[in-house]
Amino acid sequence: MNYYIVTGAAGFIGSRLVRGLNRRGVSEIIAVDNLAHGDKFRNLADCEIADYVDQAQLGARLEALEGAVEAVFHQGACSDTLETDGRYMMENNYAYSRRLLDWCQDEELPLVYASSAAVYGRGPQYREERACERPLNLYGYSKFLFDQVVRSRLPQASAQIVGLRYFNVYGPNEWHKGRMASVALHAYQQLHGEGKVKLFAGADGYRDGEQRRDFIYVDDAVAVNLWFLERRGVSGIFNCGTGRAQTFNRLAVAVINAVHGTQSTLHDVVAKGLIEYVPFPPELVGKYQSFTEADLSRLREAGYPGEFMSVEQGVTAYVKELQAK
Numbered sequence: 001m002n003y004y005i006v007t008g009a010a011g012f013i014g015s016r017l018v019r020g021l022n023r024r025g026v027s028e029i030i031a032v033d034n035l036a037h038g039d040k041f042r043n044l045a046d047c048e049i050a051d052y053v054d055q056a057q058l059g060a061r062l063e064a065l066e067g068a069v070e071a072v073f074h075q076g077a078c079s080d081t082l083e084t085d086g087r088y089m090m091e092n093n094y095a096y097s098r099r100l101l102d103w104c105q106d107e108e109l110p111l112v113y114a115s116s117a118a119v120y121g122r123g124p125q126y127r128e129e130r131a132c133e134r135p136l137n138l139y140g141y142s143k144f145l146f147d148q149v150v151r152s153r154l155p156q157a158s159a160q161i162v163g164l165r166y167f168n169v170y171g172p173n174e175w176h177k178g179r180m181a182s183v184a185l186h187a188y189q190q191l192h193g194e195g196k197v198k199l200f201a202g203a204d205g206y207r208d209g210e211q212r213r214d215f216i217y218v219d220d221a222v223a224v225n226l227w228f229l230e231r232r233g234v235s236g237i238f239n240c241g242t243g244r245a246q247t248f249n250r251l252a253v254a255v256i257n258a259v260h261g262t263q264s265t266l267h268d269v270v271a272k273g274l275i276e277y278v279p280f281p282p283e284l285v286g287k288y289q290s291f292t293e294a295d296l297s298r299l300r301e302a303g304y305p306g307e308f309m310s311v312e313q314g315v316t317a318y319v320k321e322l323q324a325k
Contacts, residue, residue, distance in 0.1 A: 003050060003069050007032040007058070007100070008076030012174040013114065013166070013218055015043035017073055020222040022048050030065075032058050032076065043173045055096075062103050071229060072104055074113035080180055081118065081137045093142035098149060101161070105153070110160035112228050115237060117167045117214070117292055119144040126214075127295045128165065128237050136287050147237055160232045164224060167241030167294050170314065171218030172321045183248060184215070184315055187255040188322060196276050197252040203280040204290040209249035211290040214241035217314030223306050224299070234302050241294025242308035249275070254312045258319035 004021060008014035009031030018029055027048035034055040035041060053061055055076060078092045097113065104111040117126065118140030125132045135141040150163055170182030177185075187197040199209040206212070224240050249266050256262070256269050269275050280288075309317070 003028050003030045003065065005030045005032060005058075005065075005069055005072045007055070007072075007074045008114070009033050009049070009052075010035060010040040010043050011075065012043075012171075012177060013169060013221060014073070014075035015047065015173045016171070016218050016222050017075060017225055018044065018047045018049065020219070020226055024226070030069075034076075037176055040176050043176075059099060066107060069107065069109055071110040071112070072100065073225060074100055074111060077114060077143075079116075079139060079177075081139045082179075083138055086138055089138045089142050090145075093139070094146050097146045101149070101153070104161075105158050108159040110162075110229065110232050112160075112162045112164065112225055113146075115147055115163040115165040116140065116143045117165050117239070117241065117289075117294065119147060119165065120289075120292070122289055123291060125295070126239065126241075126293055128239060128298055136289075150237065154235055157235060160228070161235045162228045163237040164221070164228075164240040165237065165294075166221060167214035167216050167239070167292055169216050169218050169221050171318050173218070182215075183213070183251055184255060184318060187252050188259065188319065191255060191259055191274070196274050197255065198276050198278050199248050199252055200280045201277040203285075204288070206290055208277040209252065209275065210247050212245035212247050212293070213289070214243070214245055214292045214294050215251060215311055215314070216241050216294075217309045217317065219317075220306070220308045220314075224304065227304055227306065231303070236298065236302070238299045238302065239294035239296060240299070241292070241296070242310075243294050243296040244308075244310075245291060245293035246311045251311050251315065254315040255319065257312075258316045259323075 006014055006018055009018050010033040029049045030051045031049045032053045083089055119133045119135050120126050121134035121136040135144045150161055170184040174181050190197050202208045221240055252275055253266050256274050
């Protein structure tokens, strides 16, 4: 019996990845996470797993798992872009990842791990090249540094290593992320709680709400993970986004239409007071990605054929699940 290890399994992308494996008939999954935030168990309650291991205990368990693992999906990380405790961030995101990489290479096991578009900082180019990488925060730096280790190891790698640089992922099972949840979830919650969506006023040369991000639905990101699992001869660091920058206004309108069952335009919802533009926070000046757009050239060259949901398609699917719960 061979297991699949998924770290961050009770988290956002990790739990949807466990669900994706289940849909493929895989249930021999070792779910690894830190349940200090205990309510996260709900993300796994409808999934089938073989075992649960606390994040801090995985290292001690690895020896017993030698020869019994099929692949490792490393999704666990501290993703708080405002975290300032460098020792915690580097131990959690960098050192932990290095230990897992070493074990996978010793065992000749595929490792598919979560990197981040945060490595690019403010861009303006988002290609998987060192010249484009200028992280703005500690989180981005921790991901950037591990990517450099992977790059140095790839030429002599004993097994597949794939880093996926997630852009702005949104969708079910992110409810626990608080301020780090997606713009889509914040918009949904604001609409229900206050009757309107709040977006930043113009900044960095963009008009009100016209800042643009590459928003990718979580199940599209899961599909990329699982595609690489089936192509173990392909290694490298790849962007994981849609390749389309879409405005915050467009996303907000999509949420409003999905909730209200309408087909309103931006002009309509602004006229009705359903969007409010709030001042851009001074503490984010110079530290905010007002534009992101994944360059998918390398992903397509690797052979990935999948298409990605538009904001309207993804938000409609997301709102349907939120309302069902």
